[in-house]
Every structure is written in C-alpha cells, then in structure tokens.
Amino acid sequence: MSPPPPGPAAKGSRVTEVVVLTTAMLTFISCWRAGAVVLNDLASTAFYVSGIAEQAIGKSAPWFILAVMAFSACMLAVYVEGSSMFVRGGVYTVVKNAMGSTLAKASVSALMFDYILTGPVSSVSAGQYVAGLLNQSFPVLRIGWHINPDHFSVLFALAVTAYFWRMNIEGIEESSEKSMRIVQLTGVMGAVLLAWAGYTAFTRGVRWPPFSLSFGREALGWLDGFDWVKSCTVAAILVGLGHSFLGMSGLETLAQVYREMEAPKLKNLKRAAVFVFLFAFVLTTVTSFLSVMIIPDQVRVHYLDNLLGGLAMSVAGPYRVRLVLQAFVVVVGAMILSGAVNTSIIGANGVLNRLAEDGIMADWFRWLHPVYGTTHRVIHLVVGLQVVTILLCRGDVYLLGEAYAFGMLWSFVFLTASLVVLRFKDRTPREWMVPLNVRWRQLEFPLGISLIFLVLLTVAITNLLTKKVATVSGVVFTIVFYLIFRFSESFNRRRETSNQAQREKLNLRLSPDLSAVLPAIKQPNRTLIALRDANDLYTLQRAIQDMSPKTDLIVFHSKRMSGLRFGGTISSLGPDQEGLFSSVIRIAEKAGKTVVPMMVVSNDSSYAIAQTALAVGATEVVLGVSRQGTEAQVERLAMLWGALGTGSTASVKVTFYRLSGYKMQIEI
Amino acid sequence: MPVAKAASIADLLTEDLILYLPGAKDKNQVIDKLVNKLAKVRDLGDPAPLLREVLRREQGISTTLDTGLSLPHARVEVPDIATILGLIPLGLPDSKQPEMTIRAMFLFVSPSRQEAFTRHLHLLRSVASLFQPAFIEQLLAAGSPAKALELIRKQEK
Known part of the structure; x- marks a missing residue:
C-alpha cells in the first residue's frame, strides 16, 4: 500500500523540523522466515x-x-x-x-x-x-x-x-x-x-x-x-x-x-x-x-x-x-x-x-x-x-x-x-x-x-x-x-556509564515537515500515541496490546522548548529522549509489533500532537493522563483538531489507559 | 467515520449575544463581562458560580488558539448549551501565552451531564474550525452584531 496522502496540517508552513527515528531492529519477521534462517x-x-x-x-x-x-x-x-x-x-x-x-x-x-x-x-x-x-x-x-x-x-x-x-x-x-x-x-x-x-x-x-x-x-x-x-x-x-x-x-x-x-x-x-x-x-x-x-x-x-x-x-x-x-x-x-x-x-x-x-x-x-x-x-x-x-x-x-x-x-x-x-x-x-x-x-x-x-x-x-x-x-x-x-569491558567501564551502554543506537532522519514520517506508514489504520517520558510506558504497552494487525502505531514525543511555536533544531537526542525511545523499542520488540517512532520540538505538545495526528491520517490518538485531567486534555485536542483540520469531517478517537486497567475512549 | 454534524453555531447565538469590546484590556475582565451578559440574556440565574467555573477551567490547559480565538468554557448545571461571542478589535494578550493575541472570544457553558460531553467537544471543534484568522478579521470589520451573525450564518453554509 502506498503511503497515505498528507493531511491538511502537513500542508501548512508551521512545521520547521521533524525527526523520524529509524532502526532496522523494528522490522519483524514471520516464524517461517526465522525458521528458515536457522535451517x-x-x-x-x-x-x-x-x-x-x-x-x-x-x-x-x-x-x-x-x-x-x-x-x-x-x-x-x-x-x-x-x-x-x-x-x-x-x-x-x-x-x-x-x-x-x-x-x-x-x-x-x-x-x-x-x-x-x-x-x-x-x-x-x-x-x-x-x-x-x-x-x-x-x-x-x-x-x-x-x-x-x-x-x-x-x-x-x-x-x-x-x-x-x-x-x-x-x-x-x-x-x-x-x-x-x-x-x-x-x-x-x-x-x-x-x-x-x-x-x-x-x-x-x-x-x-x-x-x-x-x-x-x-x-x-x-x-x-x-x-x-x-x-x-x-x-x-x-x-x-x-x-x-x-x-x-x-x-x-x-x-x-x-x-x-x-x-x-x-x-x-x-x-x-x-x-x-x-x-x-x-x-x-x-x-x-x-x-x-x-x-x-x-x-x-x-x-x-x-x-x-x-x-x-x-x-x-x-x-x-x-x-x-x-x-x-x-x-x-x-x-x-x-x-x-x-x-x-x-x-x-x-x-x-x-x-x-x-x-x-x-x-x-x-x-x-x-x-x-x-x-x-x-x-x-x-x-x-x-x-x-x-x-x-x-x-x-x-x-x-x-x-x-x-x-x-x-x-x-x-x-x-x-x-x-x-x-x-x-x-x-x-x-x-x-x-x-x-x-x-x-x-x-x-x-x-x-x-x-x-x-x-x-x-x-x-x-x-x-x-x-x-x-x-x-x-x-x-x-x-x-x-x-x-x-x-574494563576499558569501556573507564569511559562510559553502563546506563549509556544500555541505550539503543538510533538513526535520526531530519525533515522540515511532517511528510517525512509518511513513507514509514504502510497500514490502512493509524494510531498516534503521545508519550511524555519513560514513565508513560504503561500506556504504550496497553496500546500495543490492543493494536490490530492492520494498524501502524506512530509513537510520538514532543520535546518541550520555550520560545518556539512548532519546530526547532535537533542534531541529536538528549539522554531523556534516548532513554524513552530505547524503552519504546524494547517494548515493541517484546511484543513483536512494528512502531514508527518520531519526535518534534514544540512549546505546545497538544498542538504538535494534533498537527501530527492530522498529517499521518490518524483515526485514534492515545494520550497519557496528565495532571490537568483527561477532560481538559480532550477539550484541548478537540479545539486544535478543529483549528488545524479546517474542512475535515473525519472523526478521531481519543484513548486513555489508566493504571487500574480502565480504558477510556471518546470520539471528537 | 465523519462526525455527526454539530448544532449550527449561528443558531446558538443571537444579536444580543455578540459583543464588540473595543476597550478590552484584560482577559479575565472580558470573561467576567461575557458571563454576566450570557447569564442575563439566557436567564441562567446567578452568574457568580458560572464565572467561578469558567475561571477555574482557565487555570488548566489553555483554551486559546493561535488563530486568535479564545474558547473559555465550563461544564455546569445548565439545561442546555449557552454561548456568547466577544469580538476584540484591538486584541488582547493571553495571560498564559503572551505571544498569542486574542481577537475573538467564544465563551460557552454546557450541561455537566456525561452524555452531553460529546456535544460539548463537537462544539469546541466546530467553533475552532470556523473561527480562522481571516474570518475573525471579517467579523471585526463587520462592526455590528447583526452583520456578524449574518456572516457566521453564511460561513457555516
């Protein structure tokens, strides 16, 4: 299937830089192929x-x-x-x-x-x-x-x-x-x-x-x-x-x-x-x-x-x-x-x-x-x-x-x-x-x-x-x-911390707009999951569990940077982002499901989420529960969805997973 | 799946519920003014609890968009959605995001019942979609509530 056409937001000029994290480790093979390699x-x-x-x-x-x-x-x-x-x-x-x-x-x-x-x-x-x-x-x-x-x-x-x-x-x-x-x-x-x-x-x-x-x-x-x-x-x-x-x-x-x-x-x-x-x-x-x-x-x-x-x-x-x-x-x-x-x-x-x-x-x-x-x-x-x-x-x-x-x-x-x-x-x-x-x-x-x-x-x-x-x-x-x-080993110990060694090596692909992520999207359904930090991983685990085979899961992280509207300059990931995406890869790997990891720099993460979800044609957005509460989060997303997706009548489901196991889903 | 069409925004407004606020300087003052007017026109009783709820919501995630629209709102004990539009020709800065200038403020209260929440969200989405910068400029230039209401009706078609 060819990549989806960019959504309305991708046409705008607000995006100045997007980072798609690529690694061959997120490619999964069937049991027959794995067996063939061994055979x-x-x-x-x-x-x-x-x-x-x-x-x-x-x-x-x-x-x-x-x-x-x-x-x-x-x-x-x-x-x-x-x-x-x-x-x-x-x-x-x-x-x-x-x-x-x-x-x-x-x-x-x-x-x-x-x-x-x-x-x-x-x-x-x-x-x-x-x-x-x-x-x-x-x-x-x-x-x-x-x-x-x-x-x-x-x-x-x-x-x-x-x-x-x-x-x-x-x-x-x-x-x-x-x-x-x-x-x-x-x-x-x-x-x-x-x-x-x-x-x-x-x-x-x-x-x-x-x-x-x-x-x-x-x-x-x-x-x-x-x-x-x-x-x-x-x-x-x-x-x-x-x-x-x-x-x-x-x-x-x-x-x-x-x-x-x-x-x-x-x-x-x-x-x-x-x-x-x-x-x-x-x-x-x-x-x-x-x-x-x-x-x-x-x-x-x-x-x-x-x-x-x-x-x-x-x-x-x-x-x-x-x-x-x-x-x-x-x-x-x-x-x-x-x-x-x-x-x-x-x-x-x-x-x-x-x-x-x-x-x-x-x-x-x-x-x-x-x-x-x-x-x-x-x-x-x-x-x-x-x-x-x-x-x-x-x-x-x-x-x-x-x-x-x-x-x-x-x-x-x-x-x-x-x-x-x-x-x-x-x-x-x-x-x-x-x-x-x-x-x-x-x-x-x-x-x-x-x-x-x-x-x-x-x-x-x-x-x-x-x-x-x-x-x-x-x-x-x-x-x-x-x-x-x-x-x-002893040479490495003198030079690095073990924490560094456990982090994934990730290739970064920089792009001036959100269309960079489109070639990585192959399935007819797309879910965007927004992660704040490594403490949000429960949400990812649940989303991966619920993910149907015909769905691409876009794992999105917005790096906060004040004084910016949307976009900024990223030359490498910081330690927090490296830690977050290393965990993302390990969870995806354990489940055997492909994810598309990406990051943007923004001073308004809700804005970035809505713009990216529209650009990738997401029909579902999964959010972690913030301090301000789920109601305010959905309201903000509804406003942004309207402001950015002018003329679009497509609905989007917003999903929250609570640690108690409760799954909350609202359509906007 | 397309969203079920929300109620027309023009149908939620009357000429009484569209205000031009040329002298507005402070966001909270504008909210205060709009809440009082809304309570009076829509017969919502004491405006104080409404104002308290709207201002409480304002302390949470921002309700201002960089299109120049601000959407203060609250879910309270009201029988139905009640809306009011404030148009601010000179603009006023958003207290939370000073780089944003508010040119239009669409304030509303909606029933706190859980089943009304979807309608509440659809209204937020519809209003944010309609009030794009060029349209806000047209509304400001219209100069009168009647013309503004007519413009909204036309734009929604």
Whole structure:
C-alpha cells in the first residue's frame, strides 16, 4: 500500500523540523522466515555431517546422526524456554543472569569460535560440491578442464561470504527473504532426492548401516592409546555422538532472531522450533542413512566431502539423468550451505550486540549504518574473521569439521546449566518450560532439562578428549576472545556509564515537515500515541496490546522548548529522549509489533500532537493522563483538531489507559 | 467515520449575544463581562458560580488558539448549551501565552451531564474550525452584531 496522502496540517508552513527515528531492529519477521534462517545452518549440515562423521566413526555414523538430530528437539526446547524468558536472549544473557558475567563471557567466547567456523565450513563445503559437479560435467560437455577443488572452494567461499556480508549490511528483512527461498528450494530438492533414493533402496533391497563402530585414525584423539574405550559400549557411543554433534549447528541463531520475530512471539517461536526440527531431522537423518545404504563403499570414499552429490549419482536411472539430479542437488546444496554463512553472520551479529549492549564491547561497534540502520561494524568484524579462516583452511572441509562443534557444545552446556540454575534462582512463572518437571510438595525438580544437561556435559567432556583439533583450537580461540572481552569491558567501564551502554543506537532522519514520517506508514489504520517520558510506558504497552494487525502505531514525543511555536533544531537526542525511545523499542520488540517512532520540538505538545495526528491520517490518538485531567486534555485536542483540520469531517478517537486497567475512549 | 454534524453555531447565538469590546484590556475582565451578559440574556440565574467555573477551567490547559480565538468554557448545571461571542478589535494578550493575541472570544457553558460531553467537544471543534484568522478579521470589520451573525450564518453554509 502506498503511503497515505498528507493531511491538511502537513500542508501548512508551521512545521520547521521533524525527526523520524529509524532502526532496522523494528522490522519483524514471520516464524517461517526465522525458521528458515536457522535451517540454512541446521539443515545445511546434511550436506557434510555424514561424510565427516563417517570418516571418524565409520559406517554406523547414520545411527549417531539420528540420535543427535532427535536430541536437537531437546535443545530446541531449551532455546524456547530461554527465549521466552529473555527477548534479547541467547547464551550470553541466560548464562549471565544465572551464573554471572565471567562464565557468560567464557561461554560466548566459545560460541563465537563456532560462529566464525560455521561460515567457512559451509561455504567451503559448498565450493567442494560445485567443484565436484564441474569436474564431472567437463568430460560430458567435452571440455578438457579440471579445477582444483580446494582452490576453487576457497574462491567460492570468499564470494559467498562477500555476498551475504552485503545482504546483512542491508538488514535482516532482506537476508531472511533469501533464506526462505533457499529453504523452499531445499525442500523440493530433498523431496525429489529422498523419494528417488528411497525407491532405489527399495528396489535394490534395504541394507541398514551396521551398529558397530570403526574409529578413524584421529577419531579417539588423546584416548587413542586406551583400548577400553573401543570395547566399552557406552564410551564408544559417546565418542560416536561427539563426532556427530556438528549436525546441530545453528540453534543459537533461533535465540538471536527471536527479538525480530513478529507477534504473537512465543507462539511463533514454538512454530519455528517445530518447523526447524521436522525439516532438519528428515533431511539430515534420512539422507545420511540412504547414503550409506545406496552408495557402494568403494565409491562413497570419493564422495565424503560431497556425499549428497554421490547419493544423486548412485540412484537408479540413466547416467545423464543422474548427472542432472546431481546438478540440482549441488546447486541447492551450494545455496543452502551459502545460506548458512548468512545464519552465522546474523547469529554472531546478535551475540556481539548483546555484549555491546552490556558494555562489554566498545560502544563504537553499536553505531548503526547511516542508510540501513544495521550494526555494520559488528558485521564487518565477523565477516573479517570468517575470511581469514577461509584463507587459512585452504579448502580442507575435514579440518574445519574437526575443529567445529567445540563452541556449540560448550555453549549448550552453559546455556542448559544456566536454565537449570534459573529454575531455582528465579521462580517467577515461565511462559513455557522444558517438559518433565517433577513436583513434590512445594518443590519442583526440573528433571527433563537436567537430563539434557547431563547428556550435553558427558558428550562435551568426551569431545574434549577425542577431538584434538577442536579442543586445542577451540580453547585457544576461547581464551583469546575471553581476554579481548575482559580488556574491552574494563576499558569501556573507564569511559562510559553502563546506563549509556544500555541505550539503543538510533538513526535520526531530519525533515522540515511532517511528510517525512509518511513513507514509514504502510497500514490502512493509524494510531498516534503521545508519550511524555519513560514513565508513560504503561500506556504504550496497553496500546500495543490492543493494536490490530492492520494498524501502524506512530509513537510520538514532543520535546518541550520555550520560545518556539512548532519546530526547532535537533542534531541529536538528549539522554531523556534516548532513554524513552530505547524503552519504546524494547517494548515493541517484546511484543513483536512494528512502531514508527518520531519526535518534534514544540512549546505546545497538544498542538504538535494534533498537527501530527492530522498529517499521518490518524483515526485514534492515545494520550497519557496528565495532571490537568483527561477532560481538559480532550477539550484541548478537540479545539486544535478543529483549528488545524479546517474542512475535515473525519472523526478521531481519543484513548486513555489508566493504571487500574480502565480504558477510556471518546470520539471528537 | 465523519462526525455527526454539530448544532449550527449561528443558531446558538443571537444579536444580543455578540459583543464588540473595543476597550478590552484584560482577559479575565472580558470573561467576567461575557458571563454576566450570557447569564442575563439566557436567564441562567446567578452568574457568580458560572464565572467561578469558567475561571477555574482557565487555570488548566489553555483554551486559546493561535488563530486568535479564545474558547473559555465550563461544564455546569445548565439545561442546555449557552454561548456568547466577544469580538476584540484591538486584541488582547493571553495571560498564559503572551505571544498569542486574542481577537475573538467564544465563551460557552454546557450541561455537566456525561452524555452531553460529546456535544460539548463537537462544539469546541466546530467553533475552532470556523473561527480562522481571516474570518475573525471579517467579523471585526463587520462592526455590528447583526452583520456578524449574518456572516457566521453564511460561513457555516
């Protein structure tokens, strides 16, 4: 819908300056888009997890992948509980609230290690898929070329990273749209491949993968000399699970996109979690089983970096048709793996923003892009580190896969432990809890989440001993990042107050008239809510609650300045206005509803309210109750509505919300 | 949704209820004069309680607009809306907003019953809409209550 035409007041010459506050954080996405962002990482592991796990634990890998993907439902439940408690949540916020700042910084340092690796492991793997397809296609196309897969995959990964770097600078609405399209295409590809491969397995006779583990040369790490590990079933299973855990990559991003999820938030979060689980479980588990069942052992070893490509080439059918199927798988694979780069940038950006809001990273990182309103400096940092990793790995997916999962697993451990602690520390009613809670008299023991924690801790300790590359590189990276965060935090404390750090960074768009706000208005109904200060927020909460989906809520603040009629000069927001609009954004974010924040300078706030309401075509004006009383407020608005809206017969509803819960509405 | 058409402003006035006040110097004095005249013409009884209520309302949120119109009013125990118009050729400063000059004062009282409040608000809106600066100038130039009333009637059409 095109913006509404300006009302009568906007035509006048009384307005000299208007400030519209813009920030990308007020854009909300659907549960499907949020799920798609997570799936670009989680489901993309289907393209490499089987190959990496099989190199470590042999042909029984699909059973372990099945177990890990089933366990991802438990982790999704943990994330839903955590996010329902903290809109700007995730590992850092939850751990900090439960166990303090030091452990929060440590866990987030570990998590950053995986975010930095997710982009490279996915994009390099995508490059390997494309290189494999090209090398197979050249002879068919009678082209005498052969490209080096490692070199090609590095170049491919750099190009993909650069593309999603640009997308993220432009904002989540743009990048989540791409993620959604990728997931839709992956769904089509998955359905075709699974149906075809399933038919092939059925006609050739189903042979399930063996249960017995066959450890690769590096699979046992520092436990290599201990033969009991191989003979002890429980220990062997733990090692096997540890090598398959990278199949769960991307879940933290669910917590990071939660703040950008539209209303009703929790319901949408649960929908997104179920969507993510079903999609990733079916795609990753079934393809890993079919790969072992269909691809002959002597052929599969050549496809370990490109296993779904190998699966496409092993189904029943003529060679050229299979080649076309492989091309389809590779194109989709390259897209979803590239999409995982996007997920990692979004997730890391979210995590680092939580740190910056908390005063741990320099405030400089939170400055918004002047055009797109995104935290571009954080995005530059994340992408810069990913580019360095891509160059250092030189196209070796196995190396990246081996290093991977350290941070993810330990951040899961800290997150789950923290939620267990919070069950005892903070007994306020939860919107949602991980099931299996045993009640005995006044006590409630969180059995379900405690069991999840024990599984995670056991696997994490096992991985610490068996995945040498992950442990060494992960520990080093975590320590380095932790020290950077510590140093940065103490440096910031000397320079700023924590109050400053908690304020939102807001882009200001200045304009000589009220038409500046019109492009931000998209819905047919418009409500203007006038806020005096941060004590008026109850009114906003109620108005957001009552807001229908087809309504734009214009959050208006008039800065008092004597000696002016309407308008003045605003170069930046004062501390009071920053505090007010930071709270506005947090409330809108918590509700998942878009608001249009704006401010004008005036010596008569009623005048400014009426003029703005007329300019935006508001059919409702929500006011806070002033000392002079609601009757006088409505009378003043009626006078101004008449004086400014000459000739207009449109009515306007004036609404007041009282703390008692009473809602008063009058039509003028 | 369009507003239900409020009662005609011209129908609420008579020639007796339009006053030219060339010597007006003080807002409260003008209010006093208008209240007394209104009470007398509309047979509202003792003007003192009306004046007290109007002045009490004046202490709250401003009733003056930068169009040059002032709208003193009160919700009191009266059977129906009663209005009076004062026209001030030389203008007088608003005590609360000295940068504003009052050229016309439309004073009214309306019933305090809750169901009459919507009508009260519609009257405020209608009067504020009608009395724009150019129209106030025409009323001041008219020079007589009869001509002023005729102008209001024409403008409302």
